[in-house]
Amino acid sequence: MAVIPWKPAGEMTHITKNTTRVDAVPKVTGKAEFSYDVLPKDALIGLFVTSPYPNCTAVTVDTAAAEALPGVKAVWTDEGKVCRMAGEFVAAVAAETRDIARDAVRRVRVEWERYPFVVKAEDARQPNSAQVHGATRPNVNRAADDEAGDVDAAFESAAAVVDGTYSTQVQTHTSLESHGMTCRWDDAGENLRVWASTQGVFSVRGELAGALEMPESSVVVTTDYMGGGFGSKFGAGVEGIVCARLARDAGRAVKLLLTREQEQTNSGNRPSSVQHIRAAADAEGRVTAFDMEAHGTGGYSQGAGFPAPYIYGVFGDPPSIPNRRIVRDDVYINAGNARAMRAPGHPQASFGMEATMDELAYALDIDPVDLRVLNDPNETRQAQYRDAAKRIGWSRRNAEPGADAGPVKTGFGIGAARWGGGGGGTRATVEIHSDGSAVVKCGTQDLGTGTRTVVAAVAAEQLGLAVEDITPLIGDTRFPPSGGSGGSTTCASVAPAIKVTADAALATLFGRVAPALDAQADNLEAVDRTIRRIDDPSKSLAWADACALLGAEPISETEQHDGSLSSRGTAGVCSVELTVDEETGDVRIQKVVSVQEAGLVIDKLTLESQLIGAVIQGISYALHEDRVMDRLLGHQVNANMEFYKISGAMDIPEIEPVVWMAEESLSRGVIGIGEPPVIPVAAAIGNAVRNATGARVAGLPITPRRVLEALEREGRAQG
Amino acid sequence: MPEHESTPDDTRADLEEEQADAREPDEDGAASGMSRRSFIKGVGGTAVATAAMSGATETDAAEASDGPDGVRVANITLSINGEAHAVSRVEPRTTLLDVLRNRLEYTGAKPVCERASCGACSVLLDGKPVYACSILAMDAEGHEIVTVEGLLDGDSLHPVQEAFVEEDALMCGFCTPGFVVSVAALVAENDDPTLDEVKKALSGNLCRCGTYTRVFAAAQTAARRVREGT
Ligand code: FES
Ligand code: FES
Numbered sequence: 001m002a003v004i005p006w007k008p009a010g011e012m013t014h015i016t017k018n019t020t021r022v023d024a025v026p027k028v029t030g031k032a033e034f035s036y037d038v039l040p041k042d043a044l045i046g047l048f049v050t051s052p053y054p055n056c057t058a059v060t061v062d063t064a065a066a067e068a069l070p071g072v073k074a075v076w077t078d079e080g081k082v083c084r085m086a087g088e089f090v091a092a093v094a095a096e097t098r099d100i101a102r103d104a105v106r107r108v109r110v111e112w113e114r115y116p117f118v119v120k121a122e123d124a125r126q127p128n129s130a131q132v133h134g135a136t137r138p139n140v141n142r143a144a145d146d147e148a149g150d151v152d153a154a155f156e157s158a159a160a161v162v163d164g165t166y167s168t169q170v171q172t173h174t175s176l177e178s179h180g181m182t183c184r185w186d187d188a189g190e191n192l193r194v195w196a197s198t199q200g201v202f203s204v205r206g207e208l209a210g211a212l213e214m215p216e217s218s219v220v221v222t223t224d225y226m227g228g229g230f231g232s233k234f235g236a237g238v239e240g241i242v243c244a245r246l247a248r249d250a251g252r253a254v255k256l257l258l259t260r261e262q263e264q265t266n267s268g269n270r271p272s273s274v275q276h277i278r279a280a281a282d283a284e285g286r287v288t289a290f291d292m293e294a295h296g297t298g299g300y301s302q303g304a305g306f307p308a309p310y311i312y313g314v315f316g317d318p319p320s321i322p323n324r325r326i327v328r329d330d331v332y333i334n335a336g337n338a339r340a341m342r343a344p345g346h347p348q349a350s351f352g353m354e355a356t357m358d359e360l361a362y363a364l365d366i367d368p369v370d371l372r373v374l375n376d377p378n379e380t381r382q383a384q385y386r387d388a389a390k391r392i393g394w395s396r397r398n399a400e401p402g403a404d405a406g407p408v409k410t411g412f413g414i415g416a417a418r419w420g421g422g423g424g425g426t427r428a429t430v431e432i433h434s435d436g437s438a439v440v441k442c443g444t445q446d447l448g449t450g451t452r453t454v455v456a457a458v459a460a461e462q463l464g465l466a467v468e469d470i471t472p473l474i475g476d477t478r479f480p481p482s483g484g485s486g487g488s489t490t491c492a493s494v495a496p497a498i499k500v501t502a503d504a505a506l507a508t509l510f511g512r513v514a515p516a517l518d519a520q521a522d523n524l525e526a527v528d529r530t531i532r533r534i535d536d537p538s539k540s541l542a543w544a545d546a547c548a549l550l551g552a553e554p555i556s557e558t559e560q561h562d563g564s565l566s567s568r569g570t571a572g573v574c575s576v577e578l579t580v581d582e583e584t585g586d587v588r589i590q591k592v593v594s595v596q597e598a599g600l601v602i603d604k605l606t607l608e609s610q611l612i613g614a615v616i617q618g619i620s621y622a623l624h625e626d627r628v629m630d631r632l633l634g635h636q637v638n639a640n641m642e643f644y645k646i647s648g649a650m651d652i653p654e655i656e657p658v659v660w661m662a663e664e665s666l667s668r669g670v671i672g673i674g675e676p677p678v679i680p681v682a683a684a685i686g687n688a689v690r691n692a693t694g695a696r697v698a699g700l701p702i703t704p705r706r707v708l709e710a711l712e713r714e715g716r717a718q719g
Numbered sequence: 720m721p722e723h724e725s726t727p728d729d730t731r732a733d734l735e736e737e738q739a740d741a742r743e744p745d746e747d748g749a750a751s752g753m754s755r756r757s758f759i760k761g762v763g764g765t766a767v768a769t770a771a772m773s774g775a776t777e778t779d780a781a782e783a784s785d786g787p788d789g790v791r792v793a794n795i796t797l798s799i800n801g802e803a804h805a806v807s808r809v810e811p812r813t814t815l816l817d818v819l820r821n822r823l824e825y826t827g828a829k830p831v832c833e834r835a836s837c838g839a840c841s842v843l844l845d846g847k848p849v850y851a852c853s854i855l856a857m858d859a860e861g862h863e864i865v866t867v868e869g870l871l872d873g874d875s876l877h878p879v880q881e882a883f884v885e886e887d888a889l890m891c892g893f894c895t896p897g898f899v900v901s902v903a904a905l906v907a908e909n910d911d912p913t914l915d916e917v918k919k920a921l922s923g924n925l926c927r928c929g930t931y932t933r934v935f936a937a938a939q940t941a942a943r944r945v946r947e948g949t
Contacts, residue, residue, distance in 0.1 A: 026886040027892030030827020030867035039825035174894040176831045176927050227893025228927050448891025616929030642836040649921040652931040
């Protein structure tokens with residue numbers, strides 16, 4: 001059957017409108033069963049033994065004393081494990097209770113061989129630094145070395161040249177539900193049943209089957225509800241594989257979730273960056289050259305890359321910034337590895353580039369909004385800059401920084417986002433039963449973004465039903481496959497697959513009930529819980545009566561995503577108003593506007609929640625978060641939630657989420673936007689601080705101390 | 720040169736001592752940990768009580784017996800959502816959160832930080848929001864505990880739960896039970912809170928997905944419903 005395009009937005013009943021989150025009630029009543037809540041009968045609790053040293057080998061691991069403890073049922077060891085960070089997993093125990101498991105962990109005796117270590121990127125770059133990987137691999141590795149055009153000539157002929165060093169910190173995902181799972185072997189050890197906290201039930205299944213050398217069809221992974229991942233939860237991980245092994249050895253179900261400390265140190269982070277950027281522009285403000293020397297750390301073996309020059313230099317052929325030189329190093333340190341984190345690389349890139357753009361604007365005396373419109377060929381964003389500026393009250397902005405009277409200064413800032421996204425690789429099944437029930441099955445998962453709601457809303461739209469008429473079943477590898485929820489691809493993968501499948505099921509239903517309406521199947525439509533003739537709407541059957549005709553033969557159709565219904569590439573802009581108290585350095589965000597294109601919007605309500613959430617994470621990144629490593633001991637000082645500070649209620653300003661509903665955008669098909677709105681928030685805040693005070697706080701997080709230091713450098717310190 | 724060490728228990732202990740202020744205390748110490756955040760909250764109006772509760776427990780000493788590792792264990796009875804639950808062989812170090820989730824079937828309260836800094840484990844104890852991760856199960860005996868599950872009135876949602884659904888004041892939902900409990904405590908005390916009062920009341924709860932503004936809206940909607948009796 002040929003794929004039918006989406007209806008025009010104006011004819012939609014649910015899509016583009018607000019649909020209440022379909023799983024909100026279980027979530028507010030405590031009935032939603034998260035992976036962390038699953039506790040099969042007789043399940044044991046697993047806990048890890050971790051390395052206390054930042055660079056060491058677990059030469060021998062002796063679990064005899066732990067195993068002798070009553071209630072300990074299984075152990076796992078990784079003797080000979082080379083640990084490049086403090087907190088690496090070297091052994092694990094499974095015991096009757098968590099208390100016993102803790103006692104057992106303390107009884108595991110490990111003989112360690114210790115090596116010199118380094119936990120700060122600036123130290124690791126020194127010639128005499130301790131080496132993270134001994135003699136096998138250097139600490140500093142060139143990751144990019146590109147040059148195009150004639151950079152030096154462009155700087156010589158420029159109307160304005162700016163120069164700055166911008167830095168961003170390591171940010172940890174800090175998902176509230178930690179990584180891990182519950183595993184149970186069924187059927188005499190033939191089959192493995194898993195409840196995982198994951199962004200990809202199929203990727204967990206694949207990794208477990210591979211590690212345990214068993215067929216994928218013998219592993220079932222379920223994720224009904226999961227408490228946040230933000231890019232860090234795709235695989236089974238060591239924790240998953242160890243959990244399955246402990247369960248097999250104990251002959252009992254095992255539940256193994258990371259402790260908060262382990263979650264903070266071992267489950268990924270956004271790498272740091274230090275970006276020394278020089279840029280040049282002509283008299284009109286067109287950026288002509290970009291020259292960057294950068295480095296960053298993604299832990300002991302991961303890269304720290306980011307796209308540069310960001311937004312204003314990536315388009316066209318030749319690119320809109322013709323002269324560019326980029327040199328970038330990855331620096332290894334003895335600390336936790338990076339993982340994908342909400343728009344990997346982009347917030348870092350944005351922080352350096354948007355600051356550079358504003359400095360050019362000041363140097364040339366051009367309004368920062370005009371400068372961006374001039375340098376960004378994306379027409380949607382050109383309109384969004386104006387819209388975001390208007391909504392934040394840009395006309396109140398002082399062109400002259402720090403011009404307000406008194407110590408509390410108001411500032412405005414702006415920044416932009418781009419993202420690819422796109423969809424594919426998803427199948428779904430739609431069943432229509434004689435009792436009128438409509439069941440949709442799809443092996444995607446809901447991270448809190450609203451995927452379950454999207455599934456129900458699309459099916460309801462296509463079947464002419466109410467959202468509550470649909471039973472959406474997701475989060476299980478027994479359903480038709482869908483990809484991991486990453487790269488903002490979920491909605492664009494899932495919504496089209498549901499639509500195509502629902503259309504197919506409806507066509508089958510039309511075929512079955514057409515005789516009762518004395519019509520051809522292609523003369524029927526489904527509207528308002530009714531199947532009716534298009535040529536004569538008075539000839540109709542209530543949905544329930546139509547389904548009753550199915551008798552003992554329900555409809556079940558399985559179809560897949562079609563690329564004509566989704567799209568990739570999206571535009572967004574963020575604007576900020578804030579105040580800075582020059583006496584205390586305190587930054588108070590007053591308002592943030594987040595304007596985001598999303599193609600065909602499926603559920604406006606949960607999409608707006610995504611924008612709000614991204615803005616809040618962006619504020620948190622800009623002002624609060626920072627992984628702090630202890631130089632002497634090599635540990636993370638703040639592997640917890642009181643000293644690794646994420647934004648709390650008192651930090652939250654007014655937030656205006658603006659879903660871009662322009663007809664040209666809605667007609668593009670579905671585009672996922674989980675990631676892009678987080679990108680420009682910190683950059684816009686940094687620019688607003690600069691506008692408020694005249695001082696550039698060039699490093700994240702923008703703490704009161706950094707604000708005061710920046711003011712002092714400008715000779716503007718108070719008191 | 721790498722150095723060899725062969726008495727890991729001792730070196731671990733030494734190391735931990737060296738780092739006493741740099742690393743989190745052993746998890747067993749969680750019950751006595753009082754964070755700055757919770758302290759700040761503790762001096763506010765709708766405070767979450769985090770310090771271990773004083774006063775004798777009502778544990779019957781005669782029921783205490785030896786547990787693993789020679790620890791004295793006891794049989795206790797907890798009143799949860801109006802129902803009495805007997806819990807046998809509870810260790811002194813066992814938290815209320817552990818008992819709720821792993822010994823009984825109340826999994827609404829979530830373990831996140833397990834040291835009184837995030838509020839995901841919030842329950843009502845004699846009507847006041849407390850962090851269940853930081854209260855010993857034995858100390859909870861003799862008090863009325865209400866979990867997020869207990870806010871339901873039969874099948875009907877509590878006005879706070881209703882407002883959370885309407886305002887979409889949740890995303891992944893892992894923090895949500897804690898926020899619902901905190902807001903329920905707030906509106907029971909103040910049915911016309913200002914935005915600032917709402918923020919203060921929620922300053923002991925953390926959400927990583929970033930639902931705060933919608934939670935604020937839900938709190939004010941719920942308060943209005945309670946106020947107007949609708
Ligand atoms: S889990 Fe109790 S306060 Fe965080
Ligand atoms: S909704 Fe996910 S942590 Fe709050």
